[in-house]
Amino acid sequence: MEHPIPSGLPDPVKPGDLLALEVTALTPQGDGIAHTVGLGQGRVVFVSQAVPGDQVVAQITEIKRNYLVGRIRSLISPSPQRVRPACIVADKCGGCQWQHVSYAQQLATKQQILRDALERIGGLTLPQPVPILGSQQPLRYRNKVTYPMAKPEGQPLRMGYYQRGSHRLVNLNQCPVQDERLDVFLREIKRDLQETGWSVYDESRHQGHLRHLGLRIGRRTREVLLTLVSCSRRLPHLESWAERWMQRYPDLVGVCLNLNSARTNAIFGPETEVIAGRGALREEFAGFSLWIDSTSFFQVNTEQAEAFFTWIADQLNLR
CATH class of the missing domain: 2.40.50.1070 (OB fold (Dihydrolipoamide Acetyltransferase, E2P))
Structure with missing residues (x-):
């Protein structure tokens, strides 16, 4: 039986290693964000097909200078925001990245991405909260x-x-x-x-x-x-x-x-x-x-x- 390395252990981490991680956020591309040591510390790990709130065993596939890339080997505890994709090939097809994420979490993530772009990059001060207009039809909409x-x-x-x-x-x-x-x-x-x-x-x-x-x-x-x-x-x-x-x-x-x-x-x-x-x-x-x-x-x-x-x-x- 393979045993993951606790995320709090120091590096070195090498390709193929298994890490126990908690996913805390999503990138604009739909990858989960985790850290090798606690929330907001250590090395960032981008985990494909992950959802904020997931606790996963991730296998490291790439090691970059400032971050790691991994994929889920097993779910220790799935996030409440994880849902069954509407598409049977969602895990293979590159047309969508977020079908396994609840629509409420998708909206919250997009809201944060916009706020980060306007405040950190644009230098603007925004009201709390930034309004967001959710769709009444999150599927079957593409024209x-x-x-x-x-x-x-x-x-x-x-x-x-x-x-x-x-x-x-x-x-x-x-x-x-x-x-x-x-x-x-x-x-x-x-x-x-x-x-x-x-x-x-x-x-x-x-x-x-x-x-x-x-x-x-x-x-x-x-x-x-x-x-x-x-x-x-x-x-x-x-x-x-x-x-x-x-x-x-x-x-x-x-x-x-x-x-x-x-x-x-x-x-x-x-x-x-x-x-x-x-x-x-x-x-x-x-x-x-x-x-x-x-x-x-x-x-x-x-x-x-x-x-x-x-x-x-x-x-x-x-x-």
């Missing part, structure tokens, strides 16, 4: 998704998100964070792209064509815009497939092709072509009617963006 693709030799097409800190793709058929009306597109368009026989981009060899599937939805209008990102336009019968999708999905208002041939991690290239329908969806936002195209910036949480916009307008007492 935009862009899924990278991969096609391993002899295997079906994969589409999803990368594992955190890697380019290993986690295949998805649904996502509890995106608008639920987009799940059907993820499943069925992936199946269709497999059927087309179009090549999929291999970043290691800089070969192939299809790179990403982009989806946007108007939360108020239900309009959906579908965008394929490809290295080239050499996609046989693309127009026929686009028309088929337009007929199959009543809410689909446009199919676009974005061209990105650069050897880059940027998703979109500089040129977008409308293949069928129109190149932008319409959305209603805070009394405005907006047109949003494939590459436009727009907040992914429509309701929270509108709440924030309305709050700012009220604070300014605009006339």
